[in-house]
Amino acid sequence: MTTSAPESTAQVVSSEEIRDMLLNLVASYLEQPVTDIRSDVKLLDYGLDSIFALTLCGDVEDEYGIEVKSTLAWDYPTIDAITGFLHEALSERV
Amino acid sequence: MTVTENLSRQPAERRGPLADLDTPDTLEALFGDPDDLANPVGHQAFVDADERGDFLPAGRKVLEAYGIGAEFVPRALGGRLGQADDLARVLRTVFRHDGALGLGHGAINLIASSTVWAAGGADQQRWLASVLLDNRPTAGAITELAYGDDLARTRLRATERDGDIVLDGRKEVINNVARAHAITVLARTSEEPGSRSHTLFLVDPATVPRDRLRFLPRYHTSGMRGTHLGGVEFLDCPLPVSAAIGEYGDAMETILRCFQVTKSVASGATLGLLDTMLRTVTGFGVQRRLYGRTVAELPHAEAELAGAFTDLLICDAMTTTACRALHVLPRQTSVYAAATKYLVPEIEQGAADRLAVLLGARSFLREGPHGAFQKHFRDLPVAALAHSGATVCLATIIPQLPRLARKSWFVSSAPDPALFRLGQTLPDLDFGRLQANAGPDDQVMATLLDVGQEVQSDPVLRELCERLVGELRALTVGWRGLSPRNRTPFAGPVGFELAERYAVVLAAAACLGMWWHNQDHPNPFMRDTAWLISALDRLTTRLGYDPLPGAGDAARHVFTELLTRHAEHRAFDLVGRRLF
Structure with missing residues (x-):
């Protein structure tokens, strides 16, 4: 779990790093090995519903020091989709 | 810093609710002495109405005379809604006298209207403002008994058909729904699970075909026995496309x-x-x-x-x-x-x-x-x-x-x-x-x-x-x-x-x-x-x-x-x- 967030240090973050971070995050929520989590499965299918999406948004903000809409995980329902969005947002920041 | 020093930091002029503590506010004055047995809106009258399981008509008249509906309409739309704590105090007065009235002719209007003020179009806002300014009741048809507060599992469906929106399904345990002149309805607009599959609609029950709208029997309750808690069933009920409040999929947000x-x-x-x-x-x-x-x-x-x-x-x-x-x-x-x-x-x-x-x-x-x-x-x-x-x-x-x-x-x-x-x-x-x-x-x-x-x-x-x-x-x-x-x-x-x-x-x-x-x-x-x-x-x-x-x-x-x-x-x- 990420507890201390790097404060808006704009740097290039690769898609792989973002995806790994999200996989680990979701695995920690579910208390499952990260190898059991797939990035193309909807988070909803893991039982992570609308309220959970709010948690994820806060964790992503703290991890990358950017503000994202609280509905991030509603609009990007899989780890792959969130990765794509975040990679673009972080690249724009750089 | 002492309390006295703190006092000196305060603005000299008193405004808002602290301006006058010695005269009853307008609405409270209309209700009068609740212990007076001759008062048509005293405690005894409300207890009697509760025994009958109905709203006290004289209580409704007080709210109408006061113009309660305006409290829910933003000032920009001609009402008196400015500050949330002011509204809470006005409604507190109603609840002091009768919970059924406070909910059914009070708080429910906020539940029904707030989504329209937040996301509705200008025409919808103007229309709903006129309904409330006329003190006509409104209802928020959000919940279904099977899912309660788990709104994402809403089943009532809205689909597009021949240029109309068609509502199909029911909403249960809805306050005042059979009497409402405006109803906001939460509907599923996509079969996808998740939180982007719902849309709110503003319904004028007077304009939909009567055979496509059915009110369900009243639920009787242990408390607030005067409230008319009912339900509504839409049977392939057509609405104009303009009934959607905000964008499709935005309802949960x-x-x-x-x-x-x-x-x-x-x-x-x-x-x-x-x-x-x-x-x-x-x-x-x-x-x-x-x-x-x-x-x-x-x-x-x-x-x-x-x-x-x-x-x-x-x-x-x-x-x-x-x-x-x-x-x-x-x-x-x-x-x-x-x-x-x-x-x-x-x-x-x-x-x-x-x-x-x-x-x-x-x-x-x-x-x-x-x-x-x-x-x-x-x-x-x-x-x-x-x-x-x-x-x-x-x-x-x-x-x-x-x-x-x-x-x-x-x-x-x-x-x-x-x-x-x-x-x-x-x-x-x-x-x-x-x-x-x-x-x-x-x-x-x-x-x-x-x-x-x-x-x-x-x-x-x-x-x-x-x-x-x-x-x-x-x-x-x-x-x-x-x-x-x-x-x-x-x-x-x-x-x-x-x-x-x-x-x-x-x-x-x-x-x-x-x-x-x-x-x-x-x-x-x-x-x-x-x-x-x-x-x-x-x-x-x-x-x-x-x-x-x-x-x-x-x-x-x-x-x-x-x-x-x-x-x-x-x-x-x-x-x-x-x-x-």
Whole structure:
């Protein structure tokens, strides 16, 4: 779990790093090995519903020091989709 | 800084609710003396209507004469809705007299209309404003019995067909739906699971084909027996495409934002029920003689009455802070509104239970001079559950608190004092600024540390604040150490307990803020420390601490104020305005 967030240090973050971070995050929520989590499965299918999406948004903000809409995980329902969005947002920041 | 120095920082001119405490406000004056048996809108008339299971027509007339509908319409649209705490106080007046009226012809209008003010088009807003300004009832058809507050599982469907929207399905346990002139309906607009599959629609029941709309039989209830709780079934019912409120798929987000307003205002409104219960039992206490003295002179009764009064002040501090935060800290209110909607009904119910014991057999008599008590006592749990229950409120804040523990507590700075200053007018409510989840900046909680520093010279307050700060420290450790799973829908009981304790500390912070920043209150009791000491003592007791021996004197001051307000017919809330 990420507890201390790097404060808006704009740097290039690769898609792989973002995806790994999200996989680990979701695995920690579910208390499952990260190898059991797939990035193309909807988070909803893991039982992570609308309220959970709010948690994820806060964790992503703290991890990358950017503000994202609280509905991030509603609009990007899989780890792959969130990765794509975040990679673009972080690249724009750089 | 001493209290006197603090006073000098206050604006000289008194505005808002503190401007005049000695004349009843317009709506309260229309209701008149509730104990007058000849009053067509007195307690007896409302008890009789409740026995009949109907609204009291004379009560509805009072609300119409006052123009209650305008209270829900933003000022920009010709109404009087500006500040959420003002609206809560207006509705509190209605609840003081009758819960069924307060919900069915009061709070329900806010639930029905807020989503339209937040996301509706200009035509929809104008039309709904005209309905409300004519004092016609509205309804919010959001819930379905099968899923309750789990709105994402809504089944009622809206599909596009031949240029129309077609609604199909039913909504249950909807207040006033059969009488409503405007209904907001939550519908599923996509079969995908998740939170982007729902859309709100604004329905004018007068314009849809009558054979496509069916009202379901009324549900009968234990409390608020006058409310018309029903249901509606749409049978392939066509609506114009323009009926959609906002964008397709936005309903859950709109609701998450708007319900912060409705939760905060409704919590502040229902305090009217407790006000009347406390008034009834205090009246009994000062009249009834036992063991050669009045009941109120017995130490146990004195402590219980003072305790209930303190509870009401705590609840008002919390609800008023939540309401004003909608204006001052709109980024944070997702947590404040839910914590308030959880804790306030809990405190109210506890207070009501103890008052019932004090009133004895009269607490269940459905007639006579104390008959209003049992009605309000039955109304309270219905009011508490209406709109969203304790569990769903806690579930809303659990995922958000770990972040506040990591990023905000002991870090965030104190809020703009306008948050607490009752006499300071705030900019009109702006639904667009509310967010579905809270940012990492819990400024209300920061008030605990901020004002806590100012009371170090008072040994009792210092001790109470140390306890509370200690609790916040424990919460910080607790939330940081909680496994990530406890931040999801699968949170265990430990997450719920930590969330409950957070709400109690938040209430204490609200009390400190309300006391410190209202040192221009015309009533010296509100400037003095007695109510604050009693409030913090009660809240720390709720956290498991023993009552502080030094707080006993404060409780006696609180009791004296209770008797004064009772004799002078003043409200038992922070403002304490004369009622009749």
